[in-house]
Amino acid sequence: MQPLIPTLAVLLSIAGSTSAAPAPAPYLWKASAVSTTITPDKPMWMAGYASRTGPSEGVRQDLHAKTLAIEDADGQRLVIVTLDLIGVPRSLRDAIEKHTTEKHKLPPGSLLINASHTHSGPMIRIYEPRGKNRPEQVISSKVAPENEQQVLDEVRAYSAQLMEKITASIDQSLATLTPAQLKYSFARCGFSMNRRTRKPDGTFKNFPNPEGSVDQTVPTLQVYDAIGENLKSVLFGYACHATTLGDMQIHGDWPGYAQQYFETDHPGTVAMFINGCSGDQNPYPRRKVEYMERHGRAMATAIDAAIFANPVPVKGPLRALLEWTPVAYDTPPTKAELLERQKSKDHYEKRYATFLLDDLKHNGTLAKSYPVPVQVIRFGDSLTLAAIGGEVVIDYAHRLKKELGEKNKGAIWIAGYSNDVMCYTPSKRIIEEGGYEGKTSMRYVRSTVHPTNWSPAIEDTLVKKVHQLNDQLNSARSNKKP
Ligand SMILES: [Zn+2]
Known part of the structure; x- marks a missing residue:
């Protein structure tokens, strides 16, 4: 006799028949990633530690510039450039932007350039004094006066080659766009640690502080082929200085090794690193080659974990804006x-x-002020990527993830070291606390000389700009809807 209550098998078969409707077609992007070696072809003065007294003494690992071009279903494009270098000089950003605007009609907001901040790459910044007809100067005070011209010439020659390689990669990635699916997910990785430690007298020293604030998420944007199965490239982020080592060998530090290991584990892919709000974050332990390799291996594994952890489809449309935001200095x-x-x-x-x-x-x-770049990129309702110039500290990651998360659907990704790395980008708290990232680092000359520390208003100025751009992108989108 048949029971009146349907069996589990019947229920399952009903459930199965109602969900038999065809799955929605995936959002189809176009994408292409290109990797180029940018290792100097001869010894060069290195960037990152003021104490180095001579040029590099060898190459432990090749450095790379990588470009990822993405196009949404409406033909809107985005180009992301990642560099195994100390920073992005404003002059380099301007030159690349000129190329992408003139040749590819790309709006400035649709170009993102991020540096890994490796302290084991070549010197690429030249001090450009303000005012008319002022001669450029070498940044390192350790270069003997009689060698300055030669070092300047070497930096200029390297920068010219770099510019050629980056623009060629951008051209190539835009010319080889193929149908793709994008997915997002994140994992965590544990070797970053806050490096601001309060001393008994209330001042701060650069020392591992396990109690300090960190952001150990590893966001990943994964690019697959049109059927969504074969991984072509991955963009990953993390908030940690690339300062495991400080010797005289050229290499990409832990981000360089993470990219190398991931690409070896996944032949044919391009792995690209976007540095996060790592201004006050260091890798620990440090100072040994094996630690650097282990951090790289840990990160490559974390990317795999993110890919394994149920990535969600990323949909369009792409929208992006960038603005150079004047930020005031304190009283000079x-x-x-x-x-x-x-x-x-x-x-x-x-x-x-x-x-x-x-x-x-x-x-x-x-x-009285300096223009700091602020960029917001929206991948539909799937992902918001906000990128700020300078060595952005961790407070921005926490504040912006929370505040943007209350407004936007989808994942929030905050990057530092983007489009211009002119000095640290401290929070109000860190300026008030003082120490290296808030105050004393400002005395080091980079492409410009900063007259004093930033006004504590810097944090609200930059956060407000992120919101403004984000709101503009949101309203542009809703206006477009019927
Ligand atoms: Zn730094």
Whole structure:
């Protein structure tokens, strides 16, 4: 006799028949990633540690520039460039943007350039004094005056080659776009640690602080072929300085090894690293080649874990905006104060005061603000990627993930070291606390000389700009809807 209550098998068969409708077609993107070697072809002065006294002494690992071009179903395009280098000089960003605007009609917001911040790559920044007809100068104070011209020439020659290689990769990736599916997921990886430790006297030193704030997520944007099965490239992020080693060998530090290991494990793929808000984050332990390799291996495994962890489809449309946001400095020093500081026995303090006095002499007044790039990229309702210039500290990651997460659907990804790396980008808290990232690092001359630390308003200024761009993208999208 047949029971009145349907059996589990019957229920399952009913459930199966109702879900037999064809699965929705996947959102079809086009994408292409290109990897190019940018290892210097001869020894070069290196970037990252002011204490180095000579050019590189060998190559432990090749450096790469990688480009990922993506096109949505409406033909909107995005180009992401990642570099195994210390930073992105503004001049390099401008030159690449000129190329992508003129040749490819790409809006500035649709070009993102991010640096891994390896401290074991070549020196690529030149000090460009403000004012008319001012000669460029080498950044490192360890270069002997009689060698300065030669070092400048080498940096310029390398930069010209770099520019050629990057633009050729962009051209190639845009010319080889093929149908693709995009997916997003994240995992975690544990070797980053906050490096700001409060001393008994209340000041801060650069020392591992396991109690300090971190963001150990590893966001991944995965590019598959049209059927969504074969991985072609992966863009991964993490908030950690690339400073495991500080020797005289050229290499990409842990991000370089993570990319290399992942590409070896997944032949034919291109792995690209986007540095996060790692201004106050270091890899620990440090100072041994094996630690660097282990961090790289841990990260390659974390990317695999993310891919394994149920990635969700990423849909369009693509929308992106970038703005150079003037950020005010704090009250600058007076000429009398600078003359006094110039007498300092501290070599870096003396040099800093000398640069500022020179700037004052040629410009009449010190700079009051500096334009910091802020970029927001939306992949439909699937993913928001906000990218800020400078060595952005971890507070921005937490604040923006929370605030954007309340407005936007989908994943939130916050990157630092993007489009211009002019100095640290501290939070209000870190400026008030003081220490290296908030104050004392400002005295190191990079492509520009900063007259003093940022105003504590920097955090709200940049966060407000992220919201503004995000809101513009949201309203542009809803206006377009019928
Ligand atoms: Zn740094």
